[in-house]
Each structure stands twice: as structure tokens, then as C-alpha cells.
Amino acid sequence: MDAISGLAMGFGNALTPINLGWALLGCFLGTAIGVLPGLGPALTIALLLPVTFQVEATGAFILFCGVFYGAMYGGSTTSILLNTPGESGSIITALEGAKMARHGRAGPALVTAAIGSFVAGTVGTLGISFVGPLVVEVALKLGPAEYFSLMLLCFVTVSAVLGGSALRGLTSLGFGLMLGLVGIDLQTGQPRLTFGIPELLDGVNVVLVAVALFAVGETLHLAWRHVEGNQEVRPVGRLWMSAGDWRRSIGPWLRGSFLGFPFGVLPAGGTEMPTMLSYYAERKLVKPEHAGEFGTTGAIEGVAGPEAANNAAAAGVLVPMLTLGLPTSATAAIMLSAFQSYGIQPGPLLFTQQPVLVWTLIASLYIANVMLVVLNLPLVGLWARILKIPTPQLYAGILVFATIGTYGISNSVTDLVLLYGIGIIAMFMRRFDFPTAPVVIGMILGPMAEQALRQALTISQGDWSTFVTRPISLGILLVAVLALSGPRLWGAWRARAAR
Amino acid sequence: MKQPIAPAGTPGADLAVGLFVMLLGALTLYAACAIPDSPLYAQVGAKAVPYLVGVILVLLGGGLSAVALRGGWSRDNEEAMAAPPTNWRALALLGAGLLVQVALIGWLGFVIAATIQYVLVCAAFGSRRPVRDLAIGIAVTLGAYLGFSRLLGVNIGAGVLEGLL
Numbered sequence: 001m002d003a004i005s006g007l008a009m010g011f012g013n014a015l016t017p018i019n020l021g022w023a024l025l026g027c028f029l030g031t032a033i034g035v036l037p038g039l040g041p042a043l044t045i046a047l048l049l050p051v052t053f054q055v056e057a058t059g060a061f062i063l064f065c066g067v068f069y070g071a072m073y074g075g076s077t078t079s080i081l082l083n084t085p086g087e088s089g090s091i092i093t094a095l096e097g098a099k100m101a102r103h104g105r106a107g108p109a110l111v112t113a114a115i116g117s118f119v120a121g122t123v124g125t126l127g128i129s130f131v132g133p134l135v136v137e138v139a140l141k142l143g144p145a146e147y148f149s150l151m152l153l154c155f156v157t158v159s160a161v162l163g164g165s166a167l168r169g170l171t172s173l174g175f176g177l178m179l180g181l182v183g184i185d186l187q188t189g190q191p192r193l194t195f196g197i198p199e200l201l202d203g204v205n206v207v208l209v210a211v212a213l214f215a216v217g218e219t220l221h222l223a224w225r226h227v228e229g230n231q232e233v234r235p236v237g238r239l240w241m242s243a244g245d246w247r248r249s250i251g252p253w254l255r256g257s258f259l260g261f262p263f264g265v266l267p268a269g270g271t272e273m274p275t276m277l278s279y280y281a282e283r284k285l286v287k288p289e290h291a292g293e294f295g296t297t298g299a300i301e302g303v304a305g306p307e308a309a310n311n312a313a314a315a316g317v318l319v320p321m322l323t324l325g326l327p328t329s330a331t332a333a334i335m336l337s338a339f340q341s342y343g344i345q346p347g348p349l350l351f352t353q354q355p356v357l358v359w360t361l362i363a364s365l366y367i368a369n370v371m372l373v374v375l376n377l378p379l380v381g382l383w384a385r386i387l388k389i390p391t392p393q394l395y396a397g398i399l400v401f402a403t404i405g406t407y408g409i410s411n412s413v414t415d416l417v418l419l420y421g422i423g424i425i426a427m428f429m430r431r432f433d434f435p436t437a438p439v440v441i442g443m444i445l446g447p448m449a450e451q452a453l454r455q456a457l458t459i460s461q462g463d464w465s466t467f468v469t470r471p472i473s474l475g476i477l478l479v480a481v482l483a484l485s486g487p488r489l490w491g492a493w494r495a496r497a498a499r
Numbered sequence: 500m501k502q503p504i505a506p507a508g509t510p511g512a513d514l515a516v517g518l519f520v521m522l523l524g525a526l527t528l529y530a531a532c533a534i535p536d537s538p539l540y541a542q543v544g545a546k547a548v549p550y551l552v553g554v555i556l557v558l559l560g561g562g563l564s565a566v567a568l569r570g571g572w573s574r575d576n577e578e579a580m581a582a583p584p585t586n587w588r589a590l591a592l593l594g595a596g597l598l599v600q601v602a603l604i605g606w607l608g609f610v611i612a613a614t615i616q617y618v619l620v621c622a623a624f625g626s627r628r629p630v631r632d633l634a635i636g637i638a639v640t641l642g643a644y645l646g647f648s649r650l651l652g653v654n655i656g657a658g659v660l661e662g663l664l
Contacts, residue, residue: 167562170559174552
């Protein structure tokens with residue numbers, strides 16, 4: 001099915017009152033939870049996964065799409081008003097946005113972030129509609145060997161290329177792979193890494209791990225270094241952009257969107273790199289009379305560009321998730337497990353087997369995007385009030401919801417012990433600067449990679465050279481090697497050139 | 500040369516992290532050995548990948564330890580270096596909150612266990628009005644319980660208060 005007729009069908013489905021209601025609820029919940037400092041889209045969707053028990057698949061995914069975009073909007077509000085970015089992608093927004101807020105320009109910063117997110121969301125969603133089917137056509141030609149190579153590439157890019165240190169990124173990934181191994185082996189039925197505990201036979205639940213990493217770990221880390229006294233929330237002021245603000249924002253919005261989307265689509269799934277690049281680009285391109293605002297009073301370009309890049313990249317991540325079944329961000333990994341709980345396996349066949357679901361989902365991304373820009377600016381006062389919940393009550397509430405979300409999965413105290421145990425590990429990971437997203441990705445992708453590896457070797461009758469004799473597989477592996485060694489070689493070359 | 504205030508900023512702490520990762524790898528290897536051999540023939544059996552992951556974790560832990568012995572990576576981490584000292588009171592109260600939940604949830608049910616946890620976590624973050632926290636805690640946990648069990652149909656288990664509702 002081509003994109004136009006697919007979208008027509010999708011909109012026909014998504015515009016029913018019930019589905020519009022799901023989208024509205026998703027946008028509202030996503031923003032409300034995304035606004036809370038330290039909480040992002042991955043955790044919000046994880047906590048809402050129980051709706052999959054009651055709601056049919058289409059409704060649930062419309063809800064998740066609303067949550068996904070809503071939580072990103074909420075995150076930018078927190079970055080600007082409180083200077084606490086909830087996820088790595090909004091660190092840059094906090095950089096300039098919080099400075100603008102400190103100089104009484106919170107209003108324009110919030111507006112440019114909201115409209116920038118809308119522009120980026122539109123570009124990103126259009127990208128999904130038209131790039132998605134193309135990727136599917138390529139993906140249908142890939143066998144298990146290519147898939148395995150592709151997953152190796154994912155592992156390398158999400159853990160070693162992004163973030164501060166390859167060693168720490170890979171360690172996080174390894175921890176995730178280890179958690180993914182727990183349970184019954186799919187092919188032989190043997191229990192693995194269960195240490196004789198019967199509750200572990202079903203494996204470690206990914207929701208549990210996400211909640212432990214993002215909610216329990218965050219709370220513990222805050223308590224570790226807690227100092228009495230609340231953070232100051234900057235006043236919102238007037239939500240208004242002057243003609244000059246508009247002129248200065250349009251370029252960054254578009255550049256950020258077109259920069260961010262490809263980064264999301266490539267299995268490099270981070271939002272850090274495109275937001276950084278957008279920030280540096282805007283800093284270079286800014287008119288000389290405004291150059292002094294960067295890093296001092298806060299430049300609107302430095303909010304508009306990175307915020308657009310962040311949202312476009314996050315939308316782009318849905319392309320490999322839907323078409324290849326490869327999650328390249330923590331949020332995508334949680335969404336994938338939501339699909340799995342309906343017995344749906346995302347991948348190239350999803351577009352032919354579940355066309356209604358896929359296109360309704362894409363159409364509801366457009367709808368969520370429009371809803372958010374219409375809803376959020378008038379409601380920003382409400383979101384700012386959520387930020388004023390005192391720290392003790394806020395984190396006590398987060399722990400209660402983390403507990404009920406986990407205990408509800410299986411009613412097992414073993415799960416609670418795991419939740420708090422992994423939460424303690426996550427606290428140390430935060431302190432020692434280990435990224436958390438690779439844990440979730442390794443956990444979801446690890447078992448899939450193992451299965452692809454075993455299938456590929458069964459097809460090749462045990463011949464390991466299958467990974468390097470098939471040209472596409474070899475190509476992907478070479479890219480992975482390049483991605484792992486490239487930055488280091490480049491650094492070494494620069495160091496030599498400097499000498 | 501300014502000495503870091505927090506004792507956690509010394510390379511010793513980084514070394515402990517490296518050793519912990521190695522231990523994790525060793526644990527994985529140990530568990531991989533315990534997987535029984537499958538009677539089915541397979542090129543890559545159930546044991547291969549656990550062995551691989553174990554070896555990778557041991558190697559990464561070794562790498563981290565080597566970095567720690569050369570001074571560690573935390574000294575370049577401004578956030579960790581500038582952090583205020585450990586708040587033992589907050590950590591202890593929060594830890595008590597977690598233990599209470601684990602110990603009581605199966606016996607007294609979610610609502611009571613979570614309310615006690617709520618009050619303890621509030622106290623950990625410096626709240627000085629336990630009675631008000633208790634009232635808010637009951638409202639929050641009851642709301643969460645009813646929302647999850649009635650609206651979403653999630654089974655949160657039985658308990659003293661849950662039986663009355």
C-alpha cells in the first residue's frame with residue numbers, strides 16, 4: 001500500500017470520536033508525567049502498559065503515540081522552567097532555555113519550543129509515512145544473517161558511539177544483555193540464569209527494568225545527594241513571540257527538523273548527537289548582533305533548533321522500530337514490548353499483515369502533534385503548577401506508582417526485590433555516569449539477536465562465514481566496525497596533526 | 500590542587516565499579532556452566548551466548564578497572580565532583596521505605612504498605628509533617644489502587660483494606 005492511500009485509511013480510522021479521545025488522553029497524560037522532573041517518555045509508557053489488558057491494540061497505540069509526543073513537550077517545559085532536563089535530548093534545550101527563563105524570557109522560549117516541536121513532529125511524521133514503506137521493501141530482502149549484523153550495528157551505535165565513553169556504554173549494554181538472558185531459552189526450553197528461582201523462569205520483565213532504571217534509580221540518586229530546600233520554578237510570563245523572535249526561529253526549526261530525522265532513522269537512535277549538532281550549527285549561523293546572547297542571556301535559536309532536532313530524531317526512531325522491529329531508543333524498546341504483549345511482532349511484515357494498525361498509528365501521530373500545539377500553550381500554566389509539587393510528595397508518589405506498576409505485572413514480591421535491586425544499581429550507574437538506555441535496548445534486542453544468530457547458522461549449516469560472504473551483511477558489519485573505530489582513529493589523527 | 504570533597508570521587512570508588520562488573524561477568528559465566536547440555540544437536544546451543552556475555556562483561560570490568568587504576572573517570576565528571584556529601588539520613592529512610600514495601604505488601608496488602616512507604620519517602624526528602632503526609636499518602640495509594648484495579652483491571656493482590664473495598 002502506498003503512503004497516500006495508507007494515510008487516507010489511517011485518518012479515517014483515527015478520526016473516530018473514541019480514537020480521538022484516546023489521543024487526547026495520551027497527550028494529556030504524556031505531558032503531565034513528562035513535565036515531572038527526571039521522568040521521560042519511556043517511563044510514562046512503561047507505567048501505562050497495563051492498559052493493554054483492557055484496550056484493543058489500535059486504541060492502546062493511539063494512546064502511546066499521544067504519550068510519546070506529549071512527554072517530549074513536557075520535558076522541554078521542565079528544561080526551560082526548572083533547568084532539569086528529563087532525558088539526554090533536552091540537555092541542550094535546558095542550556096539556552098533556562099538562561100532565557102532566568103532573564104525573563106521564559107514565554108518566548110516555551111513558545112518557540114512548542115512550535116519547533118510541532119514543525120519537527122510534522123516533518124518527522126511525514127518522513128515516517130514516506131520513508132517507512134521504502135525501508136519495508138528493502139527489509140523484506142533481509143535474512144537472519146543480515147538481521148544479526150544489523151542488530152550488532154545497533155548495539156555498537158547505541159552504546160559505543162553516543163555518550164561519554166564506549167567502555168561504560170558497552171558495560172550498560174552488557175548488563176542489559178545479561179538481564180535479557182534470564183528465563184527459558186526459546187529454542188531448547190532450558191532455564192538460563194534463573195539461579196533456581198521459579199519466578200525468574202518467565203524472564204525479567206522489561207517494564208520492571210525500565211521503571212527501576214528511570215524511576216527508582218532516579219529517586220535514590222536524588223536522595224543520596226539531597227539538600228533541603230526546593231528548586232525555584234521560573235515564572236512563565238507572557239506567552240508571546242515578537243516578530244523578531246519568529247524571524248529568528250523559523251530557520252532553526254526547519255534546519256533542526258531536517259537534521260534530526262535522519263539521525264533517528266539510522267540505527268544510531270540517539271537524540272544527543274543531532275541536538276548538539278543543531279546547537280553548534282545555530283551558534284555558527286546566528287546573526288552577529290545576537291551572537292552574544294548564546295551562553296549569556298540565552299539565544300532563542302539555541303532553543304528552537306535543538307528542540308526541533310530532538311523531536312524529529314525521536315519521530316525518526318519509529319521508522320526502524322516499525323519497519324525492522326529494531327528499537328534504537330529506550331522509548332522504542334518499551335513500545336516494542338507493548339506490541340509484543342498483543343502478540344504483534346513489528347517488522348517488515350507488519351505493514352502487510354496489520355496495515356490498518358500501522359497507518360492508524362501514523363495518522364494518530366499527526367493528530368497528537370496538532371492537539372499538542374493547540375493544547376499545550378494555553379495549558380502551560382497548569383504544567384508549571386505541576387512543577388510546584390514539593391519534592392517529598394513528588395518522589396513519594398513516583399515510588400508508589402513505580403511499585404504498583406511492577407507489582408501489578410505478576411503480584412510477586414520477587415519482582416519488587418528485583419525492582420529495588422536494579423534501582424540501586426541504577427543509582428550507582430547515575431553516579432558513575434553509565435548511560436541507562438543501552439540496558440533497556442540490550443535487554444529487548446539481545447534475545448532477538450541471539451535468535452537471528454542461531455537461525456542464520458542453522459540455514460548456513462553451521463558455517464560462520466555466512467555473515468561475511470553475504471554482501472549486505474558484510475556491508476553492515478563494516479559500518480559497525482567503522483562506527484566503533486572511526487571516532488577513535490579520527491581523534492588519534494587529530495592529535496597527531498595537532499602535534 | 501583542590502581535593503575533591505566527596506570521598507566517592509576517589510579512584511577507589513571507580514575501581515569498585517570495575518570489580519563489580521567483573522563479578523557480574525563471573526556470575527553470568529557460573530550460571531552458564533549450570534545450564535544443562537541439551538540433547539538436541541545445535542550449532543549454537545543454549546549455553547553459547549551466556550558464555551559470550553559473561554566473557555564480555557569480565558573483559559569490560561577489566562577495562563574499567565584498568566581505567567580506575569590510572570586515576571579513574573569520575574574526576575572528569577563535574578556533576579559527581581561538585582555533588583554535595585552523602586545524605587545518609589535520606590538514604591536510610593528511603594531504604595526503610597523500600598524494605599517496608601517488600602516485607603508488608605504480601606501480608607497487609609498494597610494500600611497499607613504503600614502508605615507507610617509514602618510517609619517514609621516524604622520524610623527522606625525532608626518533609627516534617629508526617630500526619631499530613633499520611634493523609635495524602637492514603638489518598639494517593641487508594642487512588643492508584645482503585646485506578647489500576649477497577650479501571651485497568653490489573654490484579655494488585657489481596658490485603659486488609661483491599662478486602663473491604
